Amino acid sequence: MTVAKGLEGVVACTSAISSIVDGVLTYRGYNIDDLADHASFEEVAYLLWYGHLPNQTELEGLKSELDRNASIPDELHQLLKINANRIHPMSILRTAVSALALYDEEAENNSQEANQRKAIKLTAKIPTIVTAFSRIRQGLEPVAPKAGLGFAANFLYMLKGEEPTDVAAKAFDKALVLHADHELNASTFAARVTTGTLADIYSAITTAIGTLKGPLHGGANEQVMATLESIGTMDKIEPIIQSKLDNKEKIMGFGHRVYKDGDPRAKHLREMSRQLAEQTGNKLWYEMSVEIEKLVVDKKGIKPNVDFYSASVYTYLGIPRDLFTPIFAMSRITGWTAHVLEQYANNRLIRPRAEYTGATHQAYVPIDQRK
Numbered sequence: 080m081t082v083a084k085g086l087e088g089v090v091a092c093t094s095a096i097s098s099i100v101d102g103v104l105t106y107r108g109y110n111i112d113d114l115a116d117h118a119s120f121e122e123v124a125y126l127l128w129y130g131h132l133p134n135q136t137e138l139e140g141l142k143s144e145l146d147r148n149a150s151i152p153d154e155l156h157q158l159l160k161i162n163a164n165r166i167h168p169m170s171i172l173r174t175a176v177s178a179l180a181l182y183d184e185e186a187e188n189n190s191q192e193a194n195q196r197k198a199i200k201l202t203a204k205i206p207t208i209v210t211a212f213s214r215i216r217q218g219l220e221p222v223a224p225k226a227g228l229g230f231a232a233n234f235l236y237m238l239k240g241e242e243p244t245d246v247a248a249k250a251f252d253k254a255l256v257l258h259a260d261h262e263l264n265a266s267t268f269a270a271r272v273t274t275g276t277l278a279d280i281y282s283a284i285t286t287a288i289g290t291l292k293g294p295l296h297g298g299a300n301e302q303v304m305a306t307l308e309s310i311g312t313m314d315k316i317e318p319i320i321q322s323k324l325d326n327k328e329k330i331m332g333f334g335h336r337v338y339k340d341g342d343p344r345a346k347h348l349r350e351m352s353r354q355l356a357e358q359t360g361n362k363l364w365y366e367m368s369v370e371i372e373k374l375v376v377d378k379k380g381i382k383p384n385v386d387f388y389s390a391s392v393y394t395y396l397g398i399p400r401d402l403f404t405p406i407f408a409m410s411r412i413t414g415w416t417a418h419v420l421e422q423y424a425n426n427r428l429i430r431p432r433a434e435y436t437g438a439t440h441q442a443y444v445p446i447d448q449r450k
């Protein structure tokens with residue numbers, strides 16, 4: 080057997096959703112640069128799910144379905160209250176999404192139509208869960224979703240209790256577009272593995288959220304901000320980064336399994352960070368990030384990934400650090416569910432092999448004779 084550690088280079092399925100070829104990322108054939116500059120998150124969600132960009136009527140239809148499904152059951156508010164201040168928001172999100180299945184009468188209906196409806200329900204409810212949890216742990220009442228605001232603005236509204244500026248809503252919308260899908264990343268693969276057993280979509284998304292949480296994947300964005308905060312000032316960057324590299328520590332937000340010459344999403348987030356730094360008058364996080372990028376590229380030849388500049392962007396938008404990965408999930412839910420739908424439509428159980436390296440020919444010893 081040939082073992083590809085970490086499945087590097089293994090092509091595990093065909094997919095018509097997103098592709099990375101020669102460092103270029105496309106969703107359904109549209110370059111991410113064009114989508115980031117021109118499309119709204121709702122347009123991108125529609126594109127990922129249905130394979131084409133929506134016309135105006137289709138887009139309005141999706142937006143009103145998202146608005147209609149944005150509230151969460153009262154029992155979930157109780158779950159959030161009991162666990163506020165005790166549990167990481169990603170653990171809450173994972174548990175809350177799993178619990179949503181208990182309140183969905185079509186949770187076990189695996190038809191394509193039901194799963195398309197569930198993709199919309201999940202996408203609509205995740206922002207409500209994340210913001211309700213964030214407010215409850217600050218001792219504040221959750222803010223109910225407001226129809227008509229749009230997905231990105233509604234999240235910021237529910238988080239802060241006031242409607243965001245146009246600039247903030249647009250920047251956040253763009254960040255969501257950039258995170259929506261990414262071929263066979265670890266959490267999407269995990270979702271497809273669960274789907275491959277013909278389990279329900281809530282099980283697949285619960286799997287995906289658990290997988291996104293880790294710091295080598297989506298959890299890196301929170302760790303990037305932790306690094307920036309722990310360094311704190313420009314003069315400490317060089318010695319701290321050098322010592323991390325000397326100790327063979329990973330610098331969070333750098334490196335990628337597929338992109339060896341840079342992540343095409345990072346330049347958009349770098350520019351957004353620059354603009355928000357100027358608008359907020361707080362240039363520290365942006366300037367520190369640029370300096371760290373220079374050092375890591377010079378010393379190690381490794382470039383920033385999507386998580387690196389998203390950390391300062393979210394901080395400039397006033398979002399708490401431990402909500403960064405839930406926000407990633409809030410966008411990636413569209414990609415995950417698109418992949419789940421694609422997997423159901425052309426399913427085969429996903430079951431690779433392992434090369435056994437353990438002991439062999441062991442003789443069974445009765446328990447009273449064991450040392």
Ligand SMILES: CC(=O)SCCNC(=O)CCNC(=O)[C@H](O)C(C)(C)COP(=O)(O)OP(=O)(O)OC[C@H]1O[C@@H](n2cnc3c(N)ncnc32)[C@H](O)[C@@H]1OP(=O)(O)O
Pocket residue numbers: 085294295296297299328329330331332333334335336337379381384385386
């Ligand atoms: C949304 C996302 O999931 S994007 C990725 C988010 N994750 C991070 O930012 C965490 C930091 N980065 C990493 O840990 C890795 O680059 C990963 C997990 C993204 C990719 O991992 P792999 O493809 O397995 O790369 P691997 O870990 O084998 O790295 C190859 C070499 O680059 C080095 N390297 C890779 N990333 C980094 C990093 N961030 N900092 C320092 N060195 C790094 C490794 O130490 C290794 O060096 P070596 O050959 O001298 O031992």
Ligand SMILES: O=C([O-])CC(=O)C(=O)O
Pocket residue numbers: 260261263264265296335336337384385
């Ligand atoms: O593709 C990956 O391995 C990780 C990543 O960048 C993403 O999920 O956006």
